Amino acid sequence: MSYNSENGLSYRIDKERWNYERAIAGKFLLVTTTDLNSWDVMVAYKNLKDVERAFDELKNLLKLRPIFHRTDKRVKAHVFVCYLALLTKRLITEGSHSDKRLKELKSLKMHELNTDNKTVWMRNETTHTQQEILESLDLQKPPKISPETPM
Incomplete structure (x- = not known):
């Protein structure tokens, strides 16, 4: 057809x-050496x-790098904590209204708070919305005052 x-x-x-391109538009071809079926x-x-995307979040959003630890044990612990942070973020942001x-x-x-040679940790007030979010995640709000360092 000419114009x-x-x-x-x-x-x-x-x-x-033209017909061939329309037929394959949005499709992709995967070649594999596994024994998995095509759906899997x-x-x-x-x-x-x-x-x-998770690795991108670990590197950028959670600032996984650079790691300034000197031992393998500490590097592994740092990566593990970052991974837990990513999982926690994913649980919080799951579903609608995630952001x-x-x-x-x-x-x-x-x-x-440091008073009279004693250190305590105090949480700010939770809003009604924060409380609803914590309840939807089946979490209790942190204690208002804690004599121990929070983790």
């Missing part, structure tokens, strides 16, 4: 090629995006 315009522009559509291969491939939930909980803080 000509008044200003001299002309083009031709290869109908066979596709699911595993799509899950790869989630894994890559709002995380934003709301960010203002929940513990403050160190």
Whole structure:
């Protein structure tokens, strides 16, 4: 099929090629050496995006790098804590209004108070919304005052 315009522009559509491209639009081809069936291969491939996004969050959002620990044990512990933080974030942001939930909980803080040679930790007041979020996650709010260092 050919077209000509008044200003001299002309083009031709290869109908066979056009139909082929339309038929494969949005599709992808996966080649694997595993014994998995095609559905499981596709699911595993799509899950790869989630894994890559998680590593991106660990590196960027949670600032996993640089790690200034000198022993393997401490590096592993640091990565483990970051991984737990990622899992916690994922649990909080699961479902609808995820960004709002995380934003709301960010203002929940513990403050160190030093009086008469004694250190205690005090939590700020929780809002009604924060309490609802904690309850939806089946979590109790942290104690108002704690004599121990919070973890």
